[in-house]
Amino acid sequence: MTQVMLHNTMSNRLEPLAPLHAGEVRIYTCGPTVYSFAHIGNFRTFIFQDVLRRFLRSQGYRVLQVMNVTDVDDRIIQNASHAGVSIREYTEKYIQAFLEDISTLNIEMPEELVRATDHIEDMVALIETLEHKGLTYRSDGSIYYRIAKFPEYGKLSKIDTHGMKAGARVDVDQYEKDDARDFALWKAPKAGEHFWETRIGPGRPGWHVECSAMAMKYLGDTLDIHTGGVDLAFPHHENEIAQSEAATGHPFVRLWLHAEHLIIDGQKMSKSLGNFYTLRDLFARGHKPSTVRFLLLSVPYRRQLNFTDDGLKQAENSIERLRNFVDRLQTAKFPAGSNPEIVKRVQKAEADFDAGLADDVNTALALAALFDLVRDVNTAMDRGGFLQQDAPRILAAMEKFDAVLAVLKDDDADKLRKLGLGSKTPALPPQQIETLIEERLAARRRRDFKRSDEIRNQLADSGVIVEDTKDGSIRWKYK
Ligand SMILES: [Zn+2]
Numbered sequence: 001m002t003q004v005m006l007h008n009t010m011s012n013r014l015e016p017l018a019p020l021h022a023g024e025v026r027i028y029t030c031g032p033t034v035y036s037f038a039h040i041g042n043f044r045t046f047i048f049q050d051v052l053r054r055f056l057r058s059q060g061y062r063v064l065q066v067m068n069v070t071d072v073d074d075r076i077i078q079n080a081s082h083a084g085v086s087i088r089e090y091t092e093k094y095i096q097a098f099l100e101d102i103s104t105l106n107i108e109m110p111e112e113l114v115r116a117t118d119h120i121e122d123m124v125a126l127i128e129t130l131e132h133k134g135l136t137y138r139s140d141g142s143i144y145y146r147i148a149k150f151p152e153y154g155k156l157s158k159i160d161t162h163g164m165k166a167g168a169r170v171d172v173d174q175y176e177k178d179d180a181r182d183f184a185l186w187k188a189p190k191a192g193e194h195f196w197e198t199r200i201g202p203g204r205p206g207w208h209v210e211c212s213a214m215a216m217k218y219l220g221d222t223l224d225i226h227t228g229g230v231d232l233a234f235p236h237h238e239n240e241i242a243q244s245e246a247a248t249g250h251p252f253v254r255l256w257l258h259a260e261h262l263i264i265d266g267q268k269m270s271k272s273l274g275n276f277y278t279l280r281d282l283f284a285r286g287h288k289p290s291t292v293r294f295l296l297l298s299v300p301y302r303r304q305l306n307f308t309d310d311g312l313k314q315a316e317n318s319i320e321r322l323r324n325f326v327d328r329l330q331t332a333k334f335p336a337g338s339n340p341e342i343v344k345r346v347q348k349a350e351a352d353f354d355a356g357l358a359d360d361v362n363t364a365l366a367l368a369a370l371f372d373l374v375r376d377v378n379t380a381m382d383r384g385g386f387l388q389q390d391a392p393r394i395l396a397a398m399e400k401f402d403a404v405l406a407v408l409k410d411d412d413a414d415k416l417r418k419l420g421l422g423s424k425t426p427a428l429p430p431q432q433i434e435t436l437i438e439e440r441l442a443a444r445r446r447r448d449f450k451r452s453d454e455i456r457n458q459l460a461d462s463g464v465i466v467e468d469t470k471d472g473s474i475r476w477k478y479k
Contacts, residue, residue: 004055009156009258010155020220024062027227028067040296041269045227052225052361054406059358067112072204124198128200142186142203143185144182185208189203209243215252216248223252226256283421298367299363318367321374323408325398330391332381334381336389337387337388346373352366373394412478413479428459439451440455
């Protein structure tokens with residue numbers, strides 16, 4: 001097992017991953033707020049987390065990952081009230097869309113995907129603990145955290161908060177508080193809006209308390225890893241630390257990992273610039289799920305990712321290269337035997353791939369190891385240095401790489417169809433395509449060109465491209 005090193009925002013250094021529970025890594029991930037569709041910047045962070053968890057599993061760790069779904073916040077409550085529906089009804093559509101999106105991008109489901117509205121009691125209990133410790137105050141029916149009582153505040157983001165004036169826009173809350181840094185743990189109900197009747201009074205939870213309560217409920221007082229976008233470090237994660245550490249007296253998180261921003265064509269993504277994309281926007285423009293996944297994972301998470309049409313084109317070509325390579329390994333015929341040089345070469349690629357990811361999830365290094373292997377093996381095949389028994393060994397390595405990358409399976413067309421996009425005709429199953437290709441060959445051999453053309457058109461209509469290869473065999477792929 002390679003020693004995994006991760007960059008901890010708290011220490012600003014690479015640190016070895018050393019899970020608290022032997023063999024199991026416990027991860028908390030700040031999830032989506034479900035008042036609209038998630039944008040591709042969100043998915044950059046979610047894909048980083050997916051690559052991390054897939055890599056840890058490939059290294060033999062069990063992963064216990066919790067992701068929250070924020071299905072209660074000011075916007076959700078307002079929008080639900082305006083629409084005259086319950087919070088559940090209002091958020092359901094966006095939760096379903098999020099689940100579809102992560103499955104379309106091959107993002108694995110976390111072991112626990114938890115809704116804030118199912119954990120009000122846990123949040124109330126945490127707020128009570130903080131109240132008993134004298135860390136809170138009440139004002140107009142809301143309960144606030146008194147940051148002056150938590151001297152370590154700011155240790156994660158290194159932001160000096162002492163000079164912050166009341167009224168400074170530190171948090172999105174529009175409530176009265178004693179200190180600009182203070183934040184609402186519990187918010188008094190507003191007329192006509194939904195609230196919960198609880199032991200600490202009527203109202204609804206603040207956003208920050210959600211994550212602390214749910215993380216500790218499922219993962220214990222101290223988590224191995226907490227991830228999120230870089231914009232969450234302050235104030236959200238500082239507030240999580242203040243709540244959790246003051247309540248338990250233990251360190252909340254051992255390793256804080258923050259993913260950098262995604263920008264579009266060198267500019268910040270924003271609705272006013274017209275460059276704000278959801279996944280579905282990209283699919284509607286003809287991009288494939290695998291392309292988007294590849295582009296989002298190809299840049300190491302601590303570097304800003306510039307999302308461009310060129311980048312999408314390159315990502316699509318890269319995947320094409322990998323899929324063609326696997327296809328060649330599966331279908332081409334080579335001389336019998338095994339070449340020890342090839343075996344050594346693939347072992348090196350596997351070691352380099354793992355070493356890249358163990359180096360703070362450096363996906364650029366891992367991909368370089370993979371594409372170097374593809375280049376060298378293709379060259380060996382062209383020159384006759386590749387032997388038949390080498391094929392299964394390389395295919396096994398490709399399967400290992402893809403357990404982390406998850407881009408090899410050619411199912412883009414099916415996925416788009418499920419989202420109501422792309423071609424309306426269902427894809428032909430591979431077996432049926434093979435049979436049709438055989439039948440077309442037979443028709444040509446008996447000079448039945450009418451039948452041969454019919455089959456070619458049928459395949460083209462189903463989005464199947466048939467190619468003749470150098471060695472005389474026939475290859476096909478989905479458009
Ligand atoms: Zn959070």
